[in-house]
Amino acid sequence: MVLEWPPWVWYFIAAALVSVLPHRARLAVLLLTPLLGAASISTPSLTGITLFDLTLIPWQVDGTSRLFLWLFNLAALLGAIYALHVRDPLQHTTALLYAGSAMGVVGAGDWLSLFVFWELMALSSAGLICATPTALQAGYRYLLIHVCSGFMMLVGALLQLQHTDSILLNEPGLDGLAGWLLFLAMGIKCAFPLIHNWVTDAYPASTPTAAVWLSVFTTKTAVYLLARSFPGTEALIYIGAVMAVLPLFYALLENDLRRVLCYSIISQLGFMVCGIGTGGALALDAVAAHACNDVIFKSLLFMAMGSVLYRTGRIQLSTLGGLHKGMPWTTGLCMIGAASISAVPLFNGFVSKSMLMSAVLEGGHHGAWLALLFASACTLLYIGIRIPYYVFYGRDCGIRVTDPPPNMLTAMALAALLCVLIGCFPALLYQWLPHGSRYAAYDFSHVLAQLQLLGGSALAFLCLHRYGLYPTAQRGINLDAEYLYRRLLPDLLRRVTTRLSVSLRQLQAAGEHSYGHGGRRARSALDSALHHLHNSSLAIWLVTGVLTGLLLLHYLSRPV
Numbered sequence: 001m002v003l004e005w006p007p008w009v010w011y012f013i014a015a016a017l018v019s020v021l022p023h024r025a026r027l028a029v030l031l032l033t034p035l036l037g038a039a040s041i042s043t044p045s046l047t048g049i050t051l052f053d054l055t056l057i058p059w060q061v062d063g064t065s066r067l068f069l070w071l072f073n074l075a076a077l078l079g080a081i082y083a084l085h086v087r088d089p090l091q092h093t094t095a096l097l098y099a100g101s102a103m104g105v106v107g108a109g110d111w112l113s114l115f116v117f118w119e120l121m122a123l124s125s126a127g128l129i130c131a132t133p134t135a136l137q138a139g140y141r142y143l144l145i146h147v148c149s150g151f152m153m154l155v156g157a158l159l160q161l162q163h164t165d166s167i168l169l170n171e172p173g174l175d176g177l178a179g180w181l182l183f184l185a186m187g188i189k190c191a192f193p194l195i196h197n198w199v200t201d202a203y204p205a206s207t208p209t210a211a212v213w214l215s216v217f218t219t220k221t222a223v224y225l226l227a228r229s230f231p232g233t234e235a236l237i238y239i240g241a242v243m244a245v246l247p248l249f250y251a252l253l254e255n256d257l258r259r260v261l262c263y264s265i266i267s268q269l270g271f272m273v274c275g276i277g278t279g280g281a282l283a284l285d286a287v288a289a290h291a292c293n294d295v296i297f298k299s300l301l302f303m304a305m306g307s308v309l310y311r312t313g314r315i316q317l318s319t320l321g322g323l324h325k326g327m328p329w330t331t332g333l334c335m336i337g338a339a340s341i342s343a344v345p346l347f348n349g350f351v352s353k354s355m356l357m358s359a360v361l362e363g364g365h366h367g368a369w370l371a372l373l374f375a376s377a378c379t380l381l382y383i384g385i386r387i388p389y390y391v392f393y394g395r396d397c398g399i400r401v402t403d404p405p406p407n408m409l410t411a412m413a414l415a416a417l418l419c420v421l422i423g424c425f426p427a428l429l430y431q432w433l434p435h436g437s438r439y440a441a442y443d444f445s446h447v448l449a450q451l452q453l454l455g456g457s458a459l460a461f462l463c464l465h466r467y468g469l470y471p472t473a474q475r476g477i478n479l480d481a482e483y484l485y486r487r488l489l490p491d492l493l494r495r496v497t498t499r500l501s502v503s504l505r506q507l508q509a510a511g512e513h514s515y516g517h518g519g520r521r522a523r524s525a526l527d528s529a530l531h532h533l534h535n536s537s538l539a540i541w542l543v544t545g546v547l548t549g550l551l552l553l554h555y556l557s558r559p560v
Contacts (some may be wrong), residue, residue: 007037011100034077057109063434082411083209097124102217111157122146135205142202149188156181190222197482204258208306232279240274241371278363281435286356297340300415304334307404322396342384348422351441380457
């Protein structure tokens with residue numbers, strides 16, 4: 001009976017336990033929880049729960065959700081192994097709450113249950129970010145953005161209830177306000193263009209271990225929900241194409257290696273979003289397959305860069321180089337991750353990315369296919385070659401360090417093993433796809449086309465590097481769309497308030513000069529009226545509104 005609890009119950013119980021248990025017992029719970037979660041995936045649906053005359057389904061499993069639940073438990077196990085050396089119970093607690101909430105989102109069968117887990121996921125992930133004292137401001141910005149996403153989802157769900165008299169999950173479409181609100185709520189967590197900066201702002205500010213957890217759950221739950229709620233929505237094809245291409249230009253100029261990986265998260269999400277917009281069994285299966293592979297190779301890359309940060313204290317590209325001498329295992333494992341994300345044949349990225357691009361091409365979306373082809377070629381340039389070469393080879397930075405602790409190497413080795421196994425035997429993944437699509441990844445034309453693409457990209461890197469034309473990483477943090485709310489808007493508001501203050505002082509001086517004693521008496525009466533107004537409900541609402549606005553402005557306009 002105990003194993004018939006939904007997986008998220010195990011994670012919530014474990015989060016409560018690790019907050020009070022001693023270190024060794026905490027580690028045992030951390031490792032045991034993903035195993036119990038995996039064993040309870042097939043728990044029967046929880047139905048018949050009634051709240052305010054609404055029928056709720058807080059847990060149900062089908063082919064699509066089962067695949068993502070297996071994936072999330074695997075990611076939680078890798079993250080737990082990688083974090084065994086961490087002695088901070090706060091990070092372990094929030095990580096388990098975060099993973100459990102993500103599984104609750106995947107298993108939810110109604111909008112209300114989904115909203116509850118959606119907000120728990122936002123709160124726990126923000127707590128995981130804020131576990132780093134220097135990341136508090138990034139964590140606050142992250143939380144504000146994700147609370148907005150939750151608010152949109154709640155309003156959209158209520159509008160759905162008003163129109164359909166049902167709170168159960170459905171495909172709302174984009175015909176009404178409810179559909180658009182739900183679409184934007186998911187789009188925020190999926191890092192749509194112009195609302196993607198919470199990824200590049202918050203993830204690099206977290207600890208090396210926290211970044212591994214963060215890279216998995218939030219964006220993949222959004223992909224899952226978009227695939228369930230908006231399959232075949234044409235707007236997603238264009239959004240996905242932009243997402244796949246636009247981050248590449250910023251990644252090539254970025255100096256912080258974890259921000260480079262964050263831009264790659266957004267780019268790979270673009271492939272998935274484009275597949276969701278294409279619709280059809282092959283495309284949706286390709287999205288699920290690429291989501292699985294992305295979690296594995298992206299976790300491996302974040303673990304590799306986290307190991308570099310853990311050992312050297314540095315993560316800027318311009319300060320690293322020659323680390324292969326002291327970190328040979330990390331070097332080799334990172335190269336496997338780089339080959340996987342670049343879709344090199346015999347690695348897992350190839351068996352899902354080629355499937356996804358074939359689905360887009362068969363759907364007749366040739367422009368989107370060209371955009372994805374360009375993004376795939378550039379991935380080799382800014383990650384596949386750039387990170388292994390400049391971090392582990394290239395110019396020797398003079399740092400002499402060793403490989404990270406055994407638990408970190410073990411987690412990386414397991415992820416690397418999965419990259420190779422799935423790449424060599426794609427049937428291991430294809431048999432779990434929800435729609436049962438058949439695809440031959442190692443068709444001669446697929447392999448030849450990919451090798452030509454990779455060869456051209458490698459040749460371009462060699463030429464650009466040889467003649468000094470390869471883009472140089474820009475030191476500092478490069479703002480893209482977030483410039484609007486972290487620089488432009490605060491500066492504009494500061495100028496407006498300064499000008500308004502000057503105008504009010506001038507008006508006050510003119511009034512006192514013109515009316516003399518009467519003007520001063522009028523001002524005194526106004527001050528007295530405002531003084532007595534503080535007990536009224538109007539004053540309370542005014543002060544609350546002003547303070548809320550100042551709070552938002554404060555956290556959104558903090559220096560980078």
